[in-house]
Amino acid sequence: MKFKFLQEGEKFSQNTSGKLPLKILTLGGTTGVTKNMTVYEYGDDIIIVDCGIGFPDAEMLGVDVVLPDITYLLENSHKVKALFVTHGHDDHIGAIPFVLKDLKMPVFATRLVQGLIQVKLKEKDMLSGTSLRMVDPEGGPVAVGPFKVDYFRVNHSVPDSCGISIDTPQGMVIHCADYKFDWTPVLDKPFDVAKVSRLCQNGVTLLLSDCLGATTEGYARSEKTIEDSFDSLLEAAHGKQFFVTTVSSNVSRLEQAISSAVKHGRKVVFSGRAIDQVVEVAIKLGYLNFPQDTFIPKEKSRRFNQSELMYIVAGAYGQPESAIGRISRGEHKDIELLDGAYVVFSADPNPPGVRDDVETLIDRLILNGAVVIESEIQGNLHVSGHGLKGDLKLMAALCKPKYYMPIGGTVRHMRAYANMISDMGVKKENIFELLEGDSILLSGGTSKKGERLSLSNVYVDGRLVGDVGEKVIEDRNVLSTNGIMAAVVTVKKDKEINAVDILTRGFIYVKESQSLISDASNVVRNAFSQNKKDYGNKGLFRSNLEKALSRFLYKKTGREPLVLVSIIEV
Ligand SMILES: [Zn+2]
CATH class of the missing domain: 3.10.20.580 (Ubiquitin-like (UB roll))
Structure with a gap:
């Protein structure tokens, strides 16, 4: 047994004199937002936080997904003890089946996240061979080698998201990937500020913080603020066909859309592989609680009066082969777009790199007679899952660490975060803007940058993993x-x-x-x-x-x- 769940307050002896440096190495997630993977190494023990995929850019022709380069972990495989996952987005969990093929280790995650990981493992026929461990953010920590790891609730665009505290022989590290503060979340609990304060009470050496919102003033809005949007749109669309497209993992958004549909006497039809998978997990685990007859399989949807349905379909980012992409071209096997149909885009209006695809899709829908409502036009259709400057400063103030490290953004977000933190009176040399492959070494209250590891992207193309260079x-x-x-x-x-x-x-x-x-x-x-x-x-x-x-x-x-x-x- 390489790990142990501790009771609240149970004594944990780190059994090390604190002489060795703690190495924190980023294998992904610092410059390209996605492919998140951070390595914590102390002596002969390594734990990993997150294991995500990246998405190919326009020049990576034929590439389905991009994986982090785990050569360093393979070379040190005897040290690797556990993987801790912060939340259920693909850029944090998507690479798990690929990495577990070569590296065996237990995977820790909260309930819904575990359900989403199970779907991925099942697809690769790896479910039975994997040790999945559920963590309760309201429960006690996990001890792995010299690390004591605890979870605290944060808010994000998928429920059950958490930040992680890692008590190490070189002090406390708070790893807070994607987050915002939402005091009225949907299907989730508010950010557990009390627990963070408790975890930080003996001082924090380093805070790793989401930085994607560091270029925008203010606070992220609550998911609840868009509650009425679907209702008013459904009223306007009375007698018409109605489509909602959103990001599949946004379970809270799905819940809001389905609730509105039920209120307006519409049945719900899903189309999209990822949406089907997420909905199945969310229903099974009790996150989506609706009577069974709320949902109609898409194959049967033609038999219904179209104005009595709500279609929730994949493709909010304009992917040509997505459900809404095929519907817009009249190529969907089961669903036909009718004249005057409402198509509601409830997702980030400007996700990095896909705006052109979204615009092409919207234009085609309009030409085919649809009324398109997008969040760019109607501001209350989408709220971000990432904290803005106000949220990020609040987290910094709660943790009051000695060192800072922005993660989960691009270079300009990291720089904006660093400027913001330095405006709060922190010395620039205490803020680390790491590129992928960079590391920092913490030792005896000091810090320095480690050597840069040269990393290369691992491409997945169909069934080929890493063969496409x-x-x-x-x-x-x-x-x-x-x-x-x-x-x-x-x-x-x-x-x-x-x-x-x-x-x-x-x-x-x-x-x-x-x-x-x-x-x-x-x-x-x-x-x-x-x-x-x-x-x-x-x-x-x-x-x-x-x-x-x-x-x-x-x-x-x-x-x-x-x-x-x-x-x-x-
Ligand atoms: Zn996320």
Whole structure:
């Protein structure tokens, strides 16, 4: 047994003299918001907080998700003792099945988060082999090696979110990932300020804090403030088809939408794999309490009077293959968009990097006769799950740590957080803006930056994990913008060319470019004879031919397609 649940007040001997430094290493989540993963290492013990996926940017063609680079953990696998999870968002739990394949350790999480993790493990057939441990934020801490780990409730856009306190031989660390203070949350309890104060009463060495809201003044609004929005929209949409699209993990938002539907005599239909999964977990665990006949399977929805339904569908970020994406193009198997339908976007109006997709989707919905209501137009359709400057300062004041470390934002959010904290009178050198792979070492009341670990993204493409590297992504980008030209050179026994076949796709139209193609063929022939001395070194020989062909094509067309030369001896 590598861990032990402690009773409230039970004595915990750290059994270490505090001589070793505490290393805090970020494997993700500091510069790109997502892929959150933080490592705490003391002597021969490592615990990890969060294990999330990242989302590919527009240039990572064909990549489904991005995983954190866990090479360091694999090299130190004997030290790894446990994973603690703060909340149920994919950028905090999504990589768990991938990481647990290589690293066995117990996973600690609150009730709903555990349910969401179970869904992911089940998909990969890993449920029975995993030690999932439920933590009660109102209960006692967990002891793992020299660490005493405790949970306290925070508020976020998914219920059961928590911050974590880690009592270490080098002092108390508070790890507070995504949070805000909400005194009237929906389906959740308010931020447990009393517990945080108690945990911090003997002083805090370091606070890791969400910083995504550090560029905005004020306090985050309560989830409850949008309670009436669905009601008034449903009244306006009387007699019409009604769609809500939101982020699947936002269980509180789902609850508000479903409650409104019930009030207005509408049944609810879900569409979207992630929404189906989250709803199933939330119903099973009692977070969504509605009579069973509230819900209609989407396959049966056509049989109902459309004005007596509320569709809750995936795709709030404009993903083309999402349910609402397919509905907007008339490609959904079970759901057809009717003229005059209301489509309500209840999600962040400007999520990083997807605004173009959202706008394309909205335009298409409007052209197909929908009345689109989005939170950009109507401000009370969405509240953020992230604290703004007021929330972040309140947390800083509650913890009063010696050192600060912003997490969960981008570089500019980290800098805004650092400026905000320094305005509160904290010395700049006590605020650490770490990039991914950076670490800090805490020892005897002092701190210093550790060496930077060089990390690379691990791409997941279909069933391939890690097989698709940077070079593959680079090639895909060239292919997508400039196409490809391949030269197949058949060589006779006497090492003379038999034939050169030029094949091309996405670069030029072959029928209209015969002269370019025959010139290209001649370039390959010339390069072949000029480089003949290297014929024995196939790699070098081929690469020289490719370079010659690339140079020629660039000179002629100003473009750089992917060029491949293949030598076949006959
Ligand atoms: Zn989150």
